[in-house]
Amino acid sequence: MTSIFSRRVWIFLSAVSVCAVASAVESTPASFFAKHCTECHDKDTKKGNLDLAALKADFADTENFARWVKVHDRIAAGEMPPKK
Numbered sequence: 001m002t003s004i005f006s007r008r009v010w011i012f013l014s015a016v017s018v019c020a021v022a023s024a025v026e027s028t029p030a031s032f033f034a035k036h037c038t039e040c041h042d043k044d045t046k047k048g049n050l051d052l053a054a055l056k057a058d059f060a061d062t063e064n065f066a067r068w069v070k071v072h073d074r075i076a077a078g079e080m081p082p083k084k
Contacts, residue, residue: 036081 033052040047043054052071059065074080 037052039045041050041052043051050067050071055067055071056064057068059068071080
């Protein structure tokens, strides 16, 4: 009896933690860009000729994908966002 109860609790807690992680992952990029990027890379400012609002999450489009790779590489290299 205890074994069945323990398994159910373990399954429930696993499901809750997976949902929490998935939720955090979905909101992280949008929050990061809103906090660090869109002030300089929006449709009005376009520093570096980059408008993140116009950049879609369509990774099947090779040109669009290449732009996202550049964004990723700049962030990963620590070049962006600039230190204030």
